[in-house]
Amino acid sequence: MKTTIEKEFVLEQPIAKVWEYLSDPTKIVDCVPGASITEKIDDRNYKGQVTTSFGPVKASYNGEINISELDQTNYNMTLVGKGVDSKGKGSADMTMKGSLVEKQGTTSVKFIMDISIVGMLAQFGARLIKDVSDQLLGQFVNNFKDMLAGKEVDNTMKGSSMVGSVLKSTIGGIFGGDKK
Amino acid sequence: MIQECKTSKAISGMGHSMKRKEDARFIQGKGHYVDDIKLDGMLYMDIVRSPYAYAKIKSIKTEKALATPGVIAVVTGRDLEKYNLHWMPTLMSDTQMVLPTDTVMYQAQEVAAVIASSRYAAADGVEAVEVEYEVMKPVMDPYKSTDPSSPVLRTDKKGKKDNKIWHWEVGDKEKTDKLFETAEVTVKQEIYVPRIHVASIETCGCVADYDKVNNYLTMYMTTQAPHAIRTVIALVAGHVGLTEEKIRVVSPDIGGGFGGKVPVYPGYVIAIAVSFLVGKPIKWIEDRSENLQADSFARDYHITAEMAGTKAGKIQGIRFKVLADHGYTDASANPSKFPAGMFSICTGSYDYDTAFVEADAVYTNKPPGGVAYRCSFRVTEAVQGIERITDRFAQTIGMDPAAFRFKNFIKKEQFPWKSPTGWSYDSGDYQLALHKAMDVIGYDDLRKEQVEKRKKGEIMGIGICSFTEVVGAGPSKDFDILGIKMFDSAEIRVHPTGKALARFGTKSQGQGHETTYAQIIAEELGIPAENIQVEEGDTDTAPYGLGTYASRSTPTAGAAAAVAARKLRDKARKIAAYLLEVSEADLEWEPGKFSVKGAPEKSKTIQEIVFAAYTNHPPGMEAGFEATHYYDPPNLTFPFGSYICVVDIDKETCEIKVRRFVAIDDCGNIINPMIVQGQVHGGLTQGIAPAMYEELIYDEEGNILNGTFMDYLVPTAVESPHWETGHTITPCPHHPIGAKGVGESPTVGAPPAIANAIVDALLPYGITNIDIPITPYKVWKALKEKGVVKAI
Numbered sequence: 023m024k025t026t027i028e029k030e031f032v033l034e035q036p037i038a039k040v041w042e043y044l045s046d047p048t049k050i051v052d053c054v055p056g057a058s059i060t061e062k063i064d065d066r067n068y069k070g071q072v073t074t075s076f077g078p079v080k081a082s083y084n085g086e087i088n089i090s091e092l093d094q095t096n097y098n099m100t101l102v103g104k105g106v107d108s109k110g111k112g113s114a115d116m117t118m119k120g121s122l123v124e125k126q127g128t129t130s131v132k133f134i135m136d137i138s139i140v141g142m143l144a145q146f147g148a149r150l151i152k153d154v155s156d157q158l159l160g161q162f163v164n165n166f167k168d169m170l171a172g173k174e175v176d177n178t179m180k181g182s183s184m185v186g187s188v189l190k191s192t193i194g195g196i197f198g199g200d201k202k
Numbered sequence: 203m204i205q206e207c208k209t210s211k212a213i214s215g216m217g218h219s220m221k222r223k224e225d226a227r228f229i230q231g232k233g234h235y236v237d238d239i240k241l242d243g244m245l246y247m248d249i250v251r252s253p254y255a256y257a258k259i260k261s262i263k264t265e266k267a268l269a270t271p272g273v274i275a276v277v278t279g280r281d282l283e284k285y286n287l288h289w290m291p292t293l294m295s296d297t298q299m300v301l302p303t304d305t306v307m308y309q310a311q312e313v314a315a316v317i318a319s320s321r322y323a324a325a326d327g328v329e330a331v332e333v334e335y336e337v338m339k340p341v342m343d344p345y346k347s348t349d350p351s352s353p354v355l356r357t358d359k360k361g362k363k364d365n366k367i368w369h370w371e372v373g374d375k376e377k378t379d380k381l382f383e384t385a386e387v388t389v390k391q392e393i394y395v396p397r398i399h400v401a402s403i404e405t406c407g408c409v410a411d412y413d414k415v416n417n418y419l420t421m422y423m424t425t426q427a428p429h430a431i432r433t434v435i436a437l438v439a440g441h442v443g444l445t446e447e448k449i450r451v452v453s454p455d456i457g458g459g460f461g462g463k464v465p466v467y468p469g470y471v472i473a474i475a476v477s478f479l480v481g482k483p484i485k486w487i488e489d490r491s492e493n494l495q496a497d498s499f500a501r502d503y504h505i506t507a508e509m510a511g512t513k514a515g516k517i518q519g520i521r522f523k524v525l526a527d528h529g530y531t532d533a534s535a536n537p538s539k540f541p542a543g544m545f546s547i548c549t550g551s552y553d554y555d556t557a558f559v560e561a562d563a564v565y566t567n568k569p570p571g572g573v574a575y576r577c578s579f580r581v582t583e584a585v586q587g588i589e590r591i592t593d594r595f596a597q598t599i600g601m602d603p604a605a606f607r608f609k610n611f612i613k614k615e616q617f618p619w620k621s622p623t624g625w626s627y628d629s630g631d632y633q634l635a636l637h638k639a640m641d642v643i644g645y646d647d648l649r650k651e652q653v654e655k656r657k658k659g660e661i662m663g664i665g666i667c668s669f670t671e672v673v674g675a676g677p678s679k680d681f682d683i684l685g686i687k688m689f690d691s692a693e694i695r696v697h698p699t700g701k702a703l704a705r706f707g708t709k710s711q712g713q714g715h716e717t718t719y720a721q722i723i724a725e726e727l728g729i730p731a732e733n734i735q736v737e738e739g740d741t742d743t744a745p746y747g748l749g750t751y752a753s754r755s756t757p758t759a760g761a762a763a764a765v766a767a768r769k770l771r772d773k774a775r776k777i778a779a780y781l782l783e784v785s786e787a788d789l790e791w792e793p794g795k796f797s798v799k800g801a802p803e804k805s806k807t808i809q810e811i812v813f814a815a816y817t818n819h820p821p822g823m824e825a826g827f828e829a830t831h832y833y834d835p836p837n838l839t840f841p842f843g844s845y846i847c848v849v850d851i852d853k854e855t856c857e858i859k860v861r862r863f864v865a866i867d868d869c870g871n872i873i874n875p876m877i878v879q880g881q882v883h884g885g886l887t888q889g890i891a892p893a894m895y896e897e898l899i900y901d902e903e904g905n906i907l908n909g910t911f912m913d914y915l916v917p918t919a920v921e922s923p924h925w926e927t928g929h930t931i932t933p934c935p936h937h938p939i940g941a942k943g944v945g946e947s948p949t950v951g952a953p954p955a956i957a958n959a960i961v962d963a964l965l966p967y968g969i970t971n972i973d974i975p976i977t978p979y980k981v982w983k984a985l986k987e988k989g990v991v992k993a994i
Contacts (some may be wrong), residue, residue, distance in 0.1 A: 140254060
């Protein structure tokens with residue numbers, strides 16, 4: 023089960039500050055719903071955990087994050103994450119390309135995420151996985167904005183609200199409503 | 203056409219729409235299914251399954267599972283390996299893991315079993331088992347399976363260098379190739395018959411109860427073939443001391459089988475092994491997802507169909523090539539000598555003498571199987587192939603599909619007809635069935651309506667399927683499973699008061715055997731059907747037989763019932779002659795009594811005769827009134843029919859509405875018209891399923907994308923159109939009661955009728971094929987490609 027998600031958003035923050043946070047997994051992890059860093063191997067490699075739930079399936083992925091590209095001059099980075107469910111119920115791979123562009127003192131952030139999911143989560147959530155990922159990314163963006171603005175960030179994932187909002191967006195899609 | 207009844211309604215022999223005897227318990231919720239069985243000290247099993255389609259098992263950690271309250275044991279492949287029970291044979295003489303020791307080969311494969319004091323604790327235990335895998339890239343596309351770049355999947359087979367399983371062919375290749383070089387018209391079409399699942403409402407399950415003291419195993423399980431299973435268990439477990447006389451298989455009421463309850467699944471074997479080791483009953487019942495994701499699939503044939511003929515519309519020959527995706531192992535349930543089942547019936551209902559048919563089976567990382575889903579071993583695939591290519595040919599030469607069929611049908615007087623692939627069709631009247639279907643539906647008017655609708659830009663189609671089935675496996679010279687000949691059996695005991703108990707080697711899963719077998723015996727002996735108790739499914743009491751699937755019960759066990767009853771009638775004649783003090787030749791039979799020719803007041807009823815068999819039997823004659831027969835059919839039976847379907851397609855939403863569906867079936871003489879009609883209704887609904895809704899879909903990583911009833915669309919009453927059914931009667935010439943079997947005809951005949959109707963509807967737009975299941979999305983896509991509808 024593979025899906026690609028693209029997202030672009032503007033942060034009212036200088037590019038240097040956005041880059042400082044974004045390029046440091048130990049900082050950015052607090053914005054990722056359900057995620058935590060458990061070990062820093064070196065500057066480019068980390069170990070972490072993501073707990074997610076969707077409907078009847080709860081999955082806890084133990085994973086490794088590798089920053090395969092970190093181009094401070096052009097503000098490009100590529101992050102490769104590989105996670106395996108702690109109970110052997112499946113795995114998830116993700117490649118995220120992020121790039122920053124300065125626009126009159128603000129920063130435009132662009133993400134392209136390729137996600138591949140194998141196992142229980144893919145079976146149950148195949149039709150909704152894109153929407154779930156989209157919602158998670160939306161939650162991440164909000165958290166990131168809060169963090170940069172110096173507000174408190176709560177990165178626990180709320181399963182029931184997630185299902186509700188995904189259903190809303192899926193049903194909205196069926197009836198031709200605006201998904202975003 | 204109404205069949206004449208020879209017996210009174212009180213006797214209810216053949217032709218009476220007697221209400222089903224079994225329904226009294228089913229409609230009151232008193233059926234007794236395997237999950238209703240509760241034994242003292244019974245433990246529960248649940249199964250850990252692989253999330254990956256292809257992976258090495260690096261470790262299985264059971265500590266946390268064993269610490270879960272209620273969990274008693276966790277069983278892995280390594281545990282079973284100690285007893286050499288980690289492998290088992292399939293019915294096709296392939297091999298299958300019971301539990302893996304090092305590699306998993308498909309998603310949802312069994313990895314370990316948790317035994318606990320309750321079903322809940324077992325499920326909690328499954329959650330707590332930790333398995334570490336090394337994931338490998340699976341082989342999902344059967345066309346790529348034989349590429350040298352694909353890994354060899356069955357490394358367990360010594361010397362295996364590719365993923366081919368078998369090649370099978372029949373017919374005259376040279377003659378066929380030559381015909382295709384010279385024929386005026388040749389038509390070719392790729393036809394995929396998708397991987398589907400029987401999706402019976404009751405999942406599979408068992409209670410394995412090993413009694414250590416008496417070294418005796420009782421296996422309650424959802425099986426369509428209890429005797430065959432007993433023999434398989436004895437062959438697999440004989441080395442640990444479980445020999446066949448120490449094994450009893452009981453198949454209680456079954457909530458739908460459809461071929462999916464013929465194979466031996468790993469869960470059964472694990473339950474037996476655990477019960478054997480711990481000496482307690484073990485219950486295992488699959489949940490819905492496990493059933494859909496891991497149990498044997500059906501179909502999955504990639505057919506390249508070709509037809510050659512004249513411009514004037516005479517078929518001259520066919521050439522079919524099949525790629526069969528069997529998944530991880532060949533776990534089909536075919537007769538041993540028929541790896542592609544009866545696929546060679548794909549020459550259909552038409553008269554020509556040239557054919558070549560071949561099939562190649564390959565391994566992939568999908569669940570194993572190839573079961574005969576309400577189908578006599580690949581007949582559904584064959585009929586989809588021939589009836590689709592027949593329509594393609596008619597369309598190519600611009601001929602009406604009905605007229606084209608009439609021009610090519612094998613004629614009534616040509617039977618028995620020898621097919622170019624070797625079958626001897628026993629009887630048929632294909633013209634009559636199609637004529638009747640056309641009359642009922644008003645074919646000519648529909649074609650006129652279609653012309654008018656097309657002028658207005660509306661989309662309407664009419665589809666025909668004139669199928670020939672081959673069922674009732676089968677004659678012992680060709681048909682066996684693991685060497686056991688495919689006869690079937692009946693044993694009739696008539697008690698002193700004239701009431702009977704009849705036992706069979708088959709096993710009803712909803713077919714109504716308790717009623718129809720009783721009616722056959724009532725027809726032959728004149729004992730009222732309501733006084734005949736039918737029993738099946740207990741190997742300790744029933745005579746040996748190979749079970750119920752492939753529409754074989756009436757052709758084999760039904761015939762056995764008639765022959766056994768006739769043996770008893772012969773005995774009754776002797777007793778009657780003795781009682782009436784006349785010679786046997788002076789007696790006349792009418793259902794229920796013998797009377798003296800010319801003196802009808804001198805008579806003995808069957809009840810009086812049976813009583814005498816116990817109280818006053820003739821000197822020198824064996825007392826009692828019992829008979830057994832093992833029936834070895836001289837040929838298969840060839841039910842047929844013509845179905846016509848009318849569809850309307852919404853140009854905006856591409857929704858397909860089946861407006862009318864007429865099904866004319868010919869299953870020979872009818873035992874119970876009401877049951878036949880019920881069978882046809884159910885079968886048609888299971889025919890619309892793959893035509894419009896069902897397909898098991900996998901992605902390239904091996905994930906099943908519709909492994910629940912949320913996504914796997916089983917049609918309900920809401921989706922079912924109004925079925926208009928009827929029949930013609932062409933008795934089977936070699937069956938004792940002239941019957942042929944009907945359970946599968948509608949499942950076989952409906953999908954091509956629907957597909958032909960939809961393609962007929964879309965023909966003006968240049969669309970000549972859409973593979974089933976034909977969904978609104980597929981129609982929309984096809985119309986979009988042709989520029990008929992716009993992209994949204």
